[in-house]
Amino acid sequence: xxxxxxxxxxxxxxxxxxxxxxxxxxxxxxxxxxxxxxxxxxxxxxxxxxxxxxxxxxxxxxxxxxxxxxxxxxxxxxxxxxxxxxxxxxxxxxxxxxxxxxxxxxxxxxxxxxxxxxxxxxxxxxxxxxxxxxxxxxxxxxxxxxxxxxxxxxxxxxxxxxxxxxxxxxxxxxxxxxxxxxxxxxxxxxxxxxxxxxxxxxxxxxxxxxxxxxxxxxxxxxxxxxxxxxxxxxxxxxxxxxxxxxxxxxxxxxxxxxxxxxxxxxxxxxxxxxxxxxxxxxxxxxxxxxxxxxxxxxxxxxxxxxxxxxxxxxxxxxxxxxxxxxxxxxxxxxxxxxxxxxxxxxxxxxxxxxxxxxxxxxxxxxxxxxxxxxxxxxxxxxxxxxxxxxxxxxxxxxxxxxxxxxxxxxxxxxxxxxxxxxxxxxxxxxxxxxxxxxxxxxxxxxxxxxxxxxxxxxxxxxxx
Numbered sequence: 001x002x003x004x005x006x007x008x009x010x011x012x013x014x015x016x017x018x019x020x021x022x023x024x025x026x027x028x029x030x031x032x033x034x035x036x037x038x039x040x041x042x043x044x045x046x047x048x049x050x051x052x053x054x055x056x057x058x059x060x061x062x063x064x065x066x067x068x069x070x071x072x073x074x075x076x077x078x079x080x081x082x083x084x085x086x087x088x089x090x091x092x093x094x095x096x097x098x099x100x101x102x103x104x105x106x107x108x109x110x111x112x113x114x115x116x117x118x119x120x121x122x123x124x125x126x127x128x129x130x131x132x133x134x135x136x137x138x139x140x141x142x143x144x145x146x147x148x149x150x151x152x153x154x155x156x157x158x159x160x161x162x163x164x165x166x167x168x169x170x171x172x173x174x175x176x177x178x179x180x181x182x183x184x185x186x187x188x189x190x191x192x193x194x195x196x197x198x199x200x201x202x203x204x205x206x207x208x209x210x211x212x213x214x215x216x217x218x219x220x221x222x223x224x225x226x227x228x229x230x231x232x233x234x235x236x237x238x239x240x241x242x243x244x245x246x247x248x249x250x251x252x253x254x255x256x257x258x259x260x261x262x263x264x265x266x267x268x269x270x271x272x273x274x275x276x277x278x279x280x281x282x283x284x285x286x287x288x289x290x291x292x293x294x295x296x297x298x299x300x301x302x303x304x305x306x307x308x309x310x311x312x313x314x315x316x317x318x319x320x321x322x323x324x325x326x327x328x329x330x331x332x333x334x335x336x337x338x339x340x341x342x343x344x345x346x347x348x349x350x351x352x353x354x355x356x357x358x359x360x361x362x363x364x365x366x367x368x369x370x371x372x373x374x375x376x377x378x379x380x381x382x383x384x385x386x387x388x389x390x391x392x393x394x395x396x397x398x399x400x401x402x403x404x405x406x407x408x409x410x411x412x413x414x415x416x417x418x419x420x421x422x423x424x425x426x427x428x429x430x431x432x433x434x435x436x437x438x439x440x441x442x443x444x445x446x447x448x449x450x451x452x453x454x455x456x457x458x459x460x461x462x463x464x
Contacts (some may be wrong), residue, residue, distance in 0.1 A: 003220060060446060077114075077267045078157035082185045083194050085110045088203040092148070097325055103180045104134035106198035107159060110183060114259070115271035119318070120299050133159065135181045139259065145270060146261035152210045153195075154184045154258040160195050160208070161256040162247070165231050170332060172237070174247065178230070178256060192227050206231075213252035226250045273319045274348050275462045281359030285387040286312045286396050289346070291405040307337035307381045309400035310361060313385055319462065338363065338383045345460035354412060356459040359385045360399050362410070363457040366449065367433050373440075376448060380457060382433070384408065394429050407435070408452060415453035430454075 066263070088106070098112060099105035111118050119137040126132060132140070139161055142148060154160065162181045168176040182195040185205075193208040206378070209215075217224050228250040238247045239280035248254060261270060291309070302308035302316065314321050321341040328334055335343070342363055345351060356362065362384045370378035384397035387407075395410045411429035414420065418430050430451040440448050449455055 003375060005376065016019060033328045043332060065087050076153060078262055080267070081110060081157040081183070081262070082350075084113050085183050085203075086185060089205060090202055092202045093198060097327060098323075100134060101198075102134075103182065104138060105179050105200045106196070106203060107138060108181055114267045116267055117272060117323075120301075120320075124300060133145050133178070135178050138181060141176050142259035142261055146259060146264050146371040149258040149263075151258075154187070154193060155260070155262070156185050156187075157262050158184045158258050160184055160193075160258050160361055162231060162254045163250070164254055184258070187190070190227075197229075208251040210253060211253055213250070216250060240382060271318070272323065273317065275464045276317060276319060278463050281357060281463060284317065284359040284385070286317050288385045288405075290388055292398060292407060293404055295404045296400065302435075303337060305337075306384060306400040307341060309398070309405060310341060310385055311337060314462075321462075336380070338380050341383060342380050342460065343464055347464035349460060349464075351458045351460050353456075353458055356389070356395060357461065357463075358386055358388060360459075361460040361464065362386055362395070363460060364433060364452070364455045365457045366455050388461070392429075410452035410456065412456075415451070418451055 008206075020342045021190050024363050028275050064284070085106075093099075093106050093109055094103070095101065099108045118141045119134060121132075121137050121140050123140070124132055124137060127388070138146070138159065142159065142385045149158070161178055162180040163178065163183070164174045164176050165180040166176070167173075168179050182197040184193060184195045186194040188194070189210045191209055195208065196203050197206045198204075206229035208229070209226055212218065212227055216228050216230065217226050219225075230250045231251045231254050232247075234247050234249060259265055288309075296304075296309055296312055298304065299312070302311045311321050322337060324335075324340050324343050326335075326343070327340060341361065342351075345361060352364075363380055364382045365379050365386075366376045367382040368378070369375075370381050370446055381401075384399040386395060387395045388396040390396070395412075397406045397408050397410065398405050402404075408431040409428050410431065411417070415430055417433065419426050421427075421429050430453045432450050433452050433455050434450040436448050
């Protein structure tokens with residue numbers, strides 16, 4: 001009996017030890033597993049933090065504040081265009097001789113704010129001699145200097161062209177190209193393109209959505225949203241003869257294309273200068289001299305006379321000397337190119353009577369009888385470019401004649417003398433600028449002038 005009891009005690013003790021060992025082992029395993037999981041979590045978290053730091057570092061490198069004096073980026077140019085255009089929303093554009101009062105005039109005005117003239121094209125008439133519309137000229141300008149975008153992803157600052165917004169040729173057929181124009185200012189997540197469009201009631205916000213080209217509005221719950229603006233209103237006859245499928249009216253249906261100069265250029269690349277720095281004087285003279293004893297090239301941008309030559313020389317430095325507010329006088333008569341250049345210099349530079357510098361402009365009166373009244377009373381009849389001044393005070397200027405660009409002289413110290421003699425050398429110091437007829441020479445009641453020094457009106461400078 002004693003042996004049985006002792007055996008039972010030994011078995012129980014062995015079982016208890018085995019269970020305790022298993023429990024300890026499970027606890028150890030559980031603790032190890034927990035520790036391992038904790039370590040894994042820590043490791044993952046550490047990796048994530050490192051990744052986020054790298055991401056932050058990359059993003060930070062992408063956004064770099066521009067230094068003072070750096071060239072403005074194209075995206076900044078787009079913002080300038082859009083911000084200026086938006087300032088006219090729900091307002092009428094100011095009146096000016098530089099632009100019309102229609103949709104195309106608004107676009108031209110916006111870009112002119114940044115000295116970019118979108119109608120600065122070589123041809124302003126079509127092959128039949130008909131004047132192009134402002135919209136057509138802007139299209140041609142962008143086609144030459146930027147790009148016409150046939151895709152549906154314009155950017156802010158780009159231009160949208162429309163066809164058939166009205167019956168331009170009045171033939172009652174939808175065949176009218178480039179009839180209107182707007183300025184893109186934004187695109188939302190739903191693909192709706194917002195553009196500003198000048199109407200008779202002022203500049204209005206309009207929409208285009210190519211995802212739903214046949215829909216004017218979309219409804220979401222109780223909200224109705226315009227996604228395609230109406231751009232044409234059908235006449236009674238059009239409504240009677242066909243549906244909107246035959247006669248489209250929505251913006252999405254009438255788009256011709258989008259146009260952009262900002263995808264290829266900065267505004268400064270195409271902008272005109274108002275004045276020039278002093279350092280450009282020699283460059284103006286140097287360029288003018290390349291045409292001495294030659295005929296200047298023909299172009300629709302300038303005439304073939306003396307004033308056209310001066311305009312061409314300064315256009316080489318992107319200065320349009322005929323870019324003036326008023327191109328007609330008080331009586332409604334068109335000003336001559338010389339008169340417009342004089343007004344430009346008077347507004348943007350300075351006029352003076354003596355001591356010109358190289359690169360300045362010289363204005364003359366009475367080089368011909370402009371009003372044909374046989375009187376010497378004709379102001380601002382011709383013009384030249386100063387290219388040199390010698391030690392004796394003789395001013396040399398280039399002047400366009402019927403035989404090409406010629407070098408002429410003027411000496412204000414000896415205004416009555418055409419020539420001076422020094423030993424055996426005869427030197428011209430004042431060129432003839434007008435040839436008197438017999439009657440003028442015989443008329444002693446009025447003093448007649450023909451030398452450059454006698455016909456001088458003034459000198460003009462646009463250098464600062």
